[in-house]
Amino acid sequence: MLDQFVPAMRDYLGPHGFGGANGLFALIQTEHAHRYGTTREQLGQVAVTFRDHALLNPNALFKKPLALEQHLNARPIAEPLHLYDCVMPCSGAEAVLVVDADLARSLGRPPVRMLGMGERHNAHPESSSSLEPGFDQFADQLFSQAGLGPDDIDVVELYDDYPIMVAIQLEQYGFCKTGESGRYLEQTSLSIHGDLPTNTGGGQLSCGQSGAGGGMIGVVEAIQQLQHEADERQVSHARRALVSGFGLVSYGKGLSTAGMIIERAE
Amino acid sequence: MNEPSNPTGTFDAPLLDGVTAGTLRLQRCASCGHIPNYPRIACPRCFQPLEWFNASGTGTIQTHSILQRTHSHHYNEHLPIVLTRIKLQEGAEMISTLIGANRLDVKIGARAHFAGAHGWSTLPQFSLNSDVELLIRDHRAKHRHSR
Numbered sequence: 001m002l003d004q005f006v007p008a009m010r011d012y013l014g015p016h017g018f019g020g021a022n023g024l025f026a027l028i029q030t031e032h033a034h035r036y037g038t039t040r041e042q043l044g045q046v047a048v049t050f051r052d053h054a055l056l057n058p059n060a061l062f063k064k065p066l067a068l069e070q071h072l073n074a075r076p077i078a079e080p081l082h083l084y085d086c087v088m089p090c091s092g093a094e095a096v097l098v099v100d101a102d103l104a105r106s107l108g109r110p111p112v113r114m115l116g117m118g119e120r121h122n123a124h125p126e127s128s129s130s131l132e133p134g135f136d137q138f139a140d141q142l143f144s145q146a147g148l149g150p151d152d153i154d155v156v157e158l159y160d161d162y163p164i165m166v167a168i169q170l171e172q173y174g175f176c177k178t179g180e181s182g183r184y185l186e187q188t189s190l191s192i193h194g195d196l197p198t199n200t201g202g203g204q205l206s207c208g209q210s211g212a213g214g215g216m217i218g219v220v221e222a223i224q225q226l227q228h229e230a231d232e233r234q235v236s237h238a239r240r241a242l243v244s245g246f247g248l249v250s251y252g253k254g255l256s257t258a259g260m261i262i263e264r265a266e
Numbered sequence: 267m268n269e270p271s272n273p274t275g276t277f278d279a280p281l282l283d284g285v286t287a288g289t290l291r292l293q294r295c296a297s298c299g300h301i302p303n304y305p306r307i308a309c310p311r312c313f314q315p316l317e318w319f320n321a322s323g324t325g326t327i328q329t330h331s332i333l334q335r336t337h338s339h340h341y342n343e344h345l346p347i348v349l350t351r352i353k354l355q356e357g358a359e360m361i362s363t364l365i366g367a368n369r370l371d372v373k374i375g376a377r378a379h380f381a382g383a384h385g386w387s388t389l390p391q392f393s394l395n396s397d398v399e400l401l402i403r404d405h406r407a408k409h410r411h412s413r
Contacts (some may be wrong), residue, residue, distance in 0.1 A: 008304055011278070011305075012304040012305065012361070012389065013361060014337075014338075015334040015388045015389045016336065016347070016349065016361070016362060016363040016387055016391075017333070017338065017340075017341025017345075017347045017363065018333075018336070018337065018347075018349055018361070018363070019331075019333040019335065019336045019337050019347065019349060020337035022333075022335070023331055023333055023336075023337075023347075023349045024351070024361075026333075026362070027329045027330070027350075028329075029353055030300045030331055030374070031374075032372050033328040034329070040271055054308055057283030075334070076332075077333075077334060077335050078331045078332070078333045078334070079331055079332045079334070079337070080331070081331070094284065118347045125303060125311075126300075126303070126311070126359075127359065128268055128303050128309075128351055128359040128360070128361055129328075129329075129351065129359070157345065193286075197407050204352075221386075223353070251303060251304055251361065252351060252359075252361050255408050
């Protein structure tokens, strides 16, 4: 599917047997590892933790636990990406109702409101790389619009087509400095009960990527968390969430980045 | 399933014809001098017309991946495919693949050389070998065929 997605990819990558998004994001991870020393073990934490969350999510397609050893030893696809680094396409759908806050309250559902949003498309027009995707061009404005900082966020839903993009988003939104996501992932638990609950439903990596609709999975999960309807996945006292989207992969890079901060209103 | 086609228009014919002829052709903006990373219908920087020119064929490996699986079975015979991004001498960042028995030795910072008509792709491919070695091989191959 991906090789017919955009003409640049179809015409100038397809005939190389480029391996689809797997090949392109392998290039990103190689570059990040070379520049900053990021290891497969560090990034493996992302896949493993998200799988833990997916085991608590009846809608997730992946139902078996994933240990770090298993992740590291899985067969290579596009090195350094191995099997469990690669998101699996699936069929699926997500939906959100946008309603008047009073209507929500009258239905017994706490309103979730948007405090800020930002987006940037084709952030670096002359680059063929997603090492700098563009979130950093709106992150400061996004947080200041919300009147918050990264420390104020209770739940994070990042676009997880690959663990390396999760790492890069953590850097770009300011949870850690550029290049330091490897060490950050070693020191920071992304678990529901950990330091920075991330992709609390398992993310696309463990639920599946419903094509171009994949990014909505984070929107729905974040809203369920803030409405305290996340059942066994519930992050206690979840009040504020950051949701991040990425994609429209073309010649070596995703063209689009977007993020929003939402809050449970009483 | 049919072999994937490369349904390009005519505007990028110089690139593809160049591969067959053993020449790496790139575009340059006649107005601002920008060299796009892949064939464009107009300069992506200033939207003025682009002109084709013969490029040096040399570049430096910026990143790489060794593919054990590819996106279409039509390329399986070429596995493992070495995917790279090359910063060409002229400045463009081209995503391409390496050919040659030593392609698995790819490293960031290594020099890459346009492989002329020796590749398996319709698009320009590169080699870690210098042009001289390829020329010698090509010369020998031509003389073998003429006997």
